[in-house]
Amino acid sequence: MNNEDFRQHAHDLVDWMADYLEQVRRYPVKAQTEPREVLRQLPLEPPDRAEPFERLFADFERIILPGMTHWQHPSFHAYFPANSSPPSILAEMIMATLGAQCMSWATSPAAAELEEVVMGWLRQMIGLPKGFTGVIQDTASTATLCSLLTAREQVTKYEINRRGFDNDDRFAVYCSTETHSSIEKAVKIAGFGAESLRKLPVDDRFAMRADLLEEAIEEDRRAGRIPLAVVAALGTTGSTAVDPIREIGEICRRHGVWLHVDAAYAGTALLLDAYRWMSEGVELADTFVFNPHKWMFTNFDCSAYFVKDPAALVQTFEILPEYLKTGESERVNNYRDWGIQLGRRFRALKLWFVIRTYGVDGLRQKIRAHIKMAQRVVTLIEQHPEYELLAPAPLNVICFRYRPADIDDPGALDALNERLLEAVNATGKAYLTHTKLDGRYTVRFVIGQTQVTDEDVLRTWKLITDCAALLRPPAQ
Numbered sequence: 001m002n003n004e005d006f007r008q009h010a011h012d013l014v015d016w017m018a019d020y021l022e023q024v025r026r027y028p029v030k031a032q033t034e035p036r037e038v039l040r041q042l043p044l045e046p047p048d049r050a051e052p053f054e055r056l057f058a059d060f061e062r063i064i065l066p067g068m069t070h071w072q073h074p075s076f077h078a079y080f081p082a083n084s085s086p087p088s089i090l091a092e093m094i095m096a097t098l099g100a101q102c103m104s105w106a107t108s109p110a111a112a113e114l115e116e117v118v119m120g121w122l123r124q125m126i127g128l129p130k131g132f133t134g135v136i137q138d139t140a141s142t143a144t145l146c147s148l149l150t151a152r153e154q155v156t157k158y159e160i161n162r163r164g165f166d167n168d169d170r171f172a173v174y175c176s177t178e179t180h181s182s183i184e185k186a187v188k189i190a191g192f193g194a195e196s197l198r199k200l201p202v203d204d205r206f207a208m209r210a211d212l213l214e215e216a217i218e219e220d221r222r223a224g225r226i227p228l229a230v231v232a233a234l235g236t237t238g239s240t241a242v243d244p245i246r247e248i249g250e251i252c253r254r255h256g257v258w259l260h261v262d263a264a265y266a267g268t269a270l271l272l273d274a275y276r277w278m279s280e281g282v283e284l285a286d287t288f289v290f291n292p293h294k295w296m297f298t299n300f301d302c303s304a305y306f307v308k309d310p311a312a313l314v315q316t317f318e319i320l321p322e323y324l325k326t327g328e329s330e331r332v333n334n335y336r337d338w339g340i341q342l343g344r345r346f347r348a349l350k351l352w353f354v355i356r357t358y359g360v361d362g363l364r365q366k367i368r369a370h371i372k373m374a375q376r377v378v379t380l381i382e383q384h385p386e387y388e389l390l391a392p393a394p395l396n397v398i399c400f401r402y403r404p405a406d407i408d409d410p411g412a413l414d415a416l417n418e419r420l421l422e423a424v425n426a427t428g429k430a431y432l433t434h435t436k437l438d439g440r441y442t443v444r445f446v447i448g449q450t451q452v453t454d455e456d457v458l459r460t461w462k463l464i465t466d467c468a469a470l471l472r473p474p475a476q
């Protein structure tokens with residue numbers, strides 16, 4: 001493809017992109033595809049001969065697009081959103097065009113310096129104290145792993161990095177039963193072993209019980225283990241429950257335990273003063289992560305990781321072979337040493353584009369609007385005799401189930417709600433997913449898509465109640 005062809009295809013493609021975003025409501029939200037249906041349409045051998053872009057693109061539209069779930073559909077209410085926005089997409093286009101490797105300052109000085117600046121902006125936007133320094137990671141999973149590795153190295157004076165483990169079950173890590181699976185993954189990768197993870201029971205709001213945390217730490221210490229770190233959730237994945245950060249932080253202080261705060265999704269709500277209560281006590285944390293790539297209109301991947309002690313982070317990861325040595329490391333950040341990967345994308349650019357295009361006020365307005373839409377649905381559920389909330393909904397994630405008056409059996413209610421969710425998703429008009437809370441099958445309704453409107457949300461609520469009415473078991 002020469003540059004002239006590239007120019008033409010790129011122009012056509014931008015039109016396609018704008019049309020797609022304008023008409024995305026026409027697609028089924030969740031791919032209505034059977035397993036291996038896409039694969040069967042693709043040749044299993046690579047093409048020897050060059051193919052024209054037109055043919056390639058036609059195949060993209062015919063084979064690939066129908067097999068995609070449309071995450072930018074306003075009626076995408078599943079999991080957590082992976083929002084994009086026009087300024088973020090434009091930044092991604094520039095990033096792809098520059099194709100820069102931003103591993104050290106010298107490999108792209110502007111990328112390193114812009115990252116330092118926008119992470120400072122983000123820190124202020126979510127009200128983290130000045131003592132925190134930010135670095136962009138690919139995902140919250142990686143940030144949490146970095147946090148646990150830094151904790152491990154600080155406690156062992158960098159001995160495990162040097163010599164490996166002596167005795168592999170000395171450490172204990174604490175979280176609640178509701179925390180994200182990435183915590184257990186990090187505990188396994190860090191070499192502690194999954195059995196070193198203490199998943200503490202939660203209270204009736206699905207938040208960690210701090211009293212049980214202190215008991216668990218004391219018990220481990222008596223048993224000769226090293227209580228290493230606590231991962232507190234600021235917004236659990238199931239129901240956006242908020243662990244008591246201050247109480248947990250004070251326990252960590254008292255016992256010399258590292259504290260990581262996982263705010264992957266709900267961190268965005270900290271842009272609003274009304275939600276700063278969630279991070280009360282965050283100054284006691286060692287590290288903090290939230291994902292602009294979930295609810296802050298920035299394309300995946302972009303995870304904001306904040307640390308109190310960047311020197312400890314760098315000391316954990318720094319490796320300096322001859323070919324990476326440069327002269328200016330005193331005055332600049334070489335982000336290759338701030339995490340696991342060497343090569344890095346220029347992700348600061350999309351944050352810069354998003355924050356400047358919306359302005360902090362514009363971002364706040366969108367987030368506030370999402371929460372308001374969700375609270376309206378909360379009221380509809382509370383007022384409906386056949387539905388019930390299964391968890392508090394402090395933000396824009398609603399956990400509920402259908403509960404007709406004549407059905408009491410827990411198993412029957414689980415099965416009914418599973419069928420309801422399948423029926424809703426099979427329409428292609430909305431996409432919701434589920435979780436289990438207190439052992440009960442729970443439908444999750446997440447209202448945080450970039451373009452979602454009140455009308456979209458009310459239409460989805462009507463879709464849910466219509467599907468439920470069709471499922472009603474016939475009267476005896």
Ligand SMILES: *Cc1c(COP(=O)(O)O)cnc(C)c1O
Nearest residue numbers: 139140141180182236237264265
């Ligand atoms: C989504 C989520 C994660 C994982 O985020 P990735 O960036 O996909 O690794 C971790 N913790 C919580 C609370 C989450 O909601």
